[in-house]
Amino acid sequence: xxxxxxxxxxxxxxxxxxxxxxxxxxxxxxxxxxxxxxxxxxxxxxxxxxxxxxxxxxxxxxxxxxxxxxxxxxxxxxxxxxxxxxxxxxxxxxxxxxxxxxxxxxxxxxxxxxxxxxxxxxxxxxxxxxxxxxxxxxxxxxxxxxxxxxxxxxxxxxxxxxxxxxxxxxxxxxxxxxxxxxxxxxxxxxxxx
Amino acid sequence: xxxxxxxxxxxxxxxxxxxxxxxxxxxxxxxxxxxxxxxxxxxxxxxxxxxxxxxxxxxxxxxxxxxxxxxxxxxxxxxxxxxxxxxxxxxxxxxxxxxxxxxxxxxxxxxxxxxxxxxxxxxxxxxxxxxxxxxxxxxxxxxxxxx
Numbered sequence: 332x333x334x335x336x337x338x339x340x341x342x343x344x345x346x347x348x349x350x351x352x353x354x355x356x357x358x359x360x361x362x363x364x365x366x367x368x369x370x371x372x373x374x375x376x377x378x379x380x381x382x383x384x385x386x387x388x389x390x391x392x393x394x395x396x397x398x399x400x401x402x403x404x405x406x407x408x409x410x411x412x413x414x415x416x417x418x419x420x421x422x423x424x425x426x427x428x429x430x431x432x433x434x435x436x437x438x439x440x441x442x443x444x445x446x447x448x449x450x451x452x453x454x455x456x457x458x459x460x461x462x463x464x465x466x467x468x469x470x471x472x473x474x475x476x477x478x479x480x481x482x483x484x485x486x487x488x489x490x491x492x493x494x495x496x497x498x499x500x501x502x503x504x505x506x507x508x509x510x511x512x513x514x515x516x517x518x519x520x521x522x523x524x
Numbered sequence: 525x526x527x528x529x530x531x532x533x534x535x536x537x538x539x540x541x542x543x544x545x546x547x548x549x550x551x552x553x554x555x556x557x558x559x560x561x562x563x564x565x566x567x568x569x570x571x572x573x574x575x576x577x578x579x580x581x582x583x584x585x586x587x588x589x590x591x592x593x594x595x596x597x598x599x600x601x602x603x604x605x606x607x608x609x610x611x612x613x614x615x616x617x618x619x620x621x622x623x624x625x626x627x628x629x630x631x632x633x634x635x636x637x638x639x640x641x642x643x644x645x646x647x648x649x650x651x652x653x654x655x656x657x658x659x660x661x662x663x664x665x666x667x668x669x670x671x
Contacts, residue, residue: 353589361584375585379592386596458575480576512537512569519568 334398341389353382356399359482360406366481367410367473368417369462377413381405396491403482403492407474460523464514472507475500527555532562536569 332340332351340348360381364374384405392401465473474493478484484492490500532555538544539552556563585591 350589353592357584357588358581361588362581365579365582371582374582375588379588379595382592383596383599454575457572458579461572461575481580508537508541509534512534515569515572516533516536516565519565 335394338389338392338394338398341385349386352385352398356402357382359399360402362481363403363406363477364410366477367407368413369465373413374410377409378406380409384409400488400491403478403484407478407492411470411474456523460515460518461511464511464518467514468507468510471495472503472510475503476507476511479504527551529555529559529562532556532559533565536566537573540566540570540573 332348337348337352341352357378360378361374364377364381365371368374368377381402385402392398465476468476471493475489478489478492479486486497486500486504489495489504490497493500495503532539532552535544535548535552539549542549544552556566
């Protein structure tokens with residue numbers, strides 16, 4: 332079944348077409364969400380919400396863009412909503428902790444042990460440090476960087492997803508890399524790993 | 525021209541991704557071959573960026589579609605359940621809330637009403653005690669000192 336056939340059958344409520352769509356794009360959607368939220372369970376949950384949205388609003392899909400572009404857009408928006416909700420929850424939790432008199436946990440990277448021989452632990456620390464650096468980017472830089480690095484999308488494809496010009500995407504990714512470099516250099520100087 | 529360490533730090537990510545012009549790439553390579561500190565930093569950065577490659581395309585849960593289908597069915601069932609009982613939504617629910625509201629107002633009025641004389645035992649008993657407390661009328665200070 333090609334893309335237009337899938338869309339047509341989906342609009343008719345064909346379950347087989349929906350299954351085919353999910354099986355074809357689930358890896359792509361989960362990977363995109365993972366690039367944004369950095370957690371496997373959360374990314375799967377968000378991916379499910381993405382497909383539920385597709386199932387519900389396929390009627391409104393006018394096929395102006397590719398189905399994959401539409402899916403990327405929904406995945407990115409859903410991930411950003413999740414991140415915002417999570418931030419709010421964390422903020423409320425931190426206030427609750429302060430009120431209850433709990434000790435605030437210090438940033439684990441600042442107290443990281445550089446002499447730890449366990450390379451797996453080092454890899455884990457590296458991953459967490461990189462995630463923190465990615466999370467500190469602005470929303471647009473983060474989206475562009477994630478789509479480029481996790482999904483290997485070209486600047487043109489990213490520009491279609493983000494509805495920006497190619498040069499804007501280029502600039503976003505360039506600035507994202509500079510910012511990441513700064514963050515990671517600071518951390519390296521502090522001997523986080 | 526020899527590149528400074530600071531310049532290298534600003535361009536290391538572009539060097540590792542081979543996005544620099546050829547002459548700059550050569551200068552970076554040369555600097556890294558002679559500067560141990562920068563070389564260590566470059567290695568660490570390379571390891572850090574390699575994380576992105578290892579995280580790419582995580583294996584998807586084999587029950588993804590089954591879970592998704594169940595979720596969609598649950599959502600549509602709850603929607604049906606909600607839509608099935610318009611009597612409950614349109615009549616019974618507002619009626620229940622109205623009854624609760626009236627009960628609340630009535631109990632509020634009852635609690636706020638002043639206590640009637642018949643039930644004010646405490647006020648009477650207080651009046652009875654006062655004469656005993658004020659003993660100055662019966663026994664003046666002069667009489668007390670005379671004793």
